[in-house]
Amino acid sequence: MSTLDGEGDQQLVQLELEETLREQQGMTFRFYKTGGKFIHTYCTGRLLLKLGLTPEEVVGRELIEFYPAQIAIRKETFYARAWEGEENVTYEGEIGGVSYLASLRPIRVSGKIVEVVASCVDITERKRAEEELRATKELLDSLFRNSADGICVTDTAGKVIRANAAYLNMYGWTEEELVGRELPIYPDYLKHELGVICTMLEAGNHIVNQQAVRQRKDGELLHVCITISPIKDAAGIVIALAGITRDISEQKKAEDFLQKADKLNVVGQLAAGLAHEIRNPLTTLRGLLQLMHSSGSGKLEYYDILISELDRINSMVSELILIAKPHVTSLRTQDLAVIVLNVINLLESQAAISNVQIVFESEGALPFIKCSEVEIKQVFINLLKNAIEAMPNGGAIRVVASAQPHQHVRIRIIDQGDGIREEQIRRLGGAVLYDKGKGDRTRADDVL
Structure with a gap:
């Protein structure tokens, strides 16, 4: 190969390198120091154009000639550090909404620094994402601190990581007393709930607007509405639980x-x-x-x-006294047939005024059930009153009781009223049942 051919190849390589540097998304520049000034000897790349500059405006000039004085003075401090021999000097800059990261490295010849080369990358999108993340974090922190609802974050074992002021005020604990320990808000008879909740959330389920009973530090019981969601890492593994609590006492x-x-x-x-x-x-x-x-x-x-x-x-x-007086719910084994007959006896006079006859039918022996006598009577009173009101022209109400498997009892209250219009059934989540043999209608809201 001739010398001429070798020089041609070198020129070709040089041209390709120049093209590569010119088309890069970032920017490359060089400078040296002379007469106390940092003079740029080279500058190219697409980032240069984004900054609103051209190579002609940079090469052969110092910073103060194409940058505002405040920016030029700041950047010269980094130039000086690199010129003095510090390796990998980095800084961030921003001009006209374009952000970049510059890395400076001194070039030595025979141990003496003769030039500094710089490589710059466009970090505008990264800075924008960081700003959005910062704004989101500030918003979430503000919501966390100022929310009227109590917010508590725990690990998967139920130990408190963080709780807001509303949560602390609701339960009467201080942050120092809660952080790092299991939530002491479950009454003794509900201790098992924590394990059940953790299992549900670890499986990816959410608890939304669930009513529950919790306990304050002073022992007072609170009626609360809770929403709990799992917090997952990038791999989708549940690493914490976030709960929102509202006092509905x-x-x-x-x-x-x-x-x-x-x-x-x-x-x-x-x-x-x-x-x-x-x-x-x-x-x-x-x-x-x-x-x-x-x-x-x-x-x-x-x-x-x-x-x-x-x-x-x-x-x-x-x-009448049993229904009217205040009571504490007490579950006892009761004869449901006797309870129904007592309610029918109580309402017979009101039914007679409306020209309504109430008939009780029992299909076989009924098992005894465990219930609150007062509350189950109130249920039957409401259902029978509803049936009476559904027949303004009078008629008959059949109360049919039948034994079901597993010691269950089924009670049907069947009136001869108009029932619920079919277009309303979807909104009620029920269904209208017809007894075609007798022409009676079982009202969807009258089946227990």
Whole structure:
């Protein structure tokens, strides 16, 4: 190969290198120091154009000639460090909304620094992402600190990592008392709930607006609404749990008040029917007493009638008192047939006023069930009142009780009213059932 051919190859390589540097997304430049000034000897790359500069504006000039003084002075400090021999000097810069990272490296010849070469990369997108991340973090921190709802973050073992002020105030603990220990907010009879919740969340499930009972530091029980979500790492593994808690104790008190008010309303309506029903045996008692007084002698059969009528009055009044008075829920083994018959007896007078007849049918022997007598009676009262109101022109109500497998009991309350319109069924999540043989309709809201 001739010398001429070798020089041509070198020139070709040089041209290719120049093209590569010119088309790079970043920027490469060189400078040296002379007369106390840093003069640029080379500069190329697409980043240079993004910064609003050209090679002609940079090469042969110092920083102050094409950068604002404040920026030029700052960058010269890094230039000086590299010129003095420091390896890998880096700095970030930003001009016209374009951010970049520069890395400076001194070039030595025979141990003497003759030039510094710099490589720059465009980090505009990275800086934008960092800014968005910072803004998001600040927003989340603000929501965490200022949320009216209690927020608590725990590890998968249930130990507290962080809790906000609302959470601490809700339960009466300080952050120092909570962080690093398991949540002491579960009453003794609900200790098992923590394990169940952790298992559900580790499986990827969420708990949304679930009502629960929790315990304050002073032992007071709170009614709360909780939402808990798993926090996962990049591999999708659950590493922590985030819970939002809202105190609904006042809401529960309001609901209890409304329930009591509704119960009083029912009792008031029952009282109107009972007044008529009680008046009948009282009239019988009064008449018999007058007859005994006028005849001057007491007949044995009169006493039997008097006792029977008094027992009837006492039974009706006892049922009314049982429903009206405050009570603590108590689950006991009960004969459901007796409970249903007592409710029917209580409502017979109101049904008679509406020209409605209530018939009880039992399909076989019914097992005893464990329930709250007062509350189950309230359920039957509501259902039967609903059935009575559904038949303004009168009719018959069938209360059909049947035994089911596993010691269960099925109670159907079937009226002859119009039932629920089919277009409303989807909204109720029920279904209208027809007894084609008798033409009766089982109302979707009257099946227990």
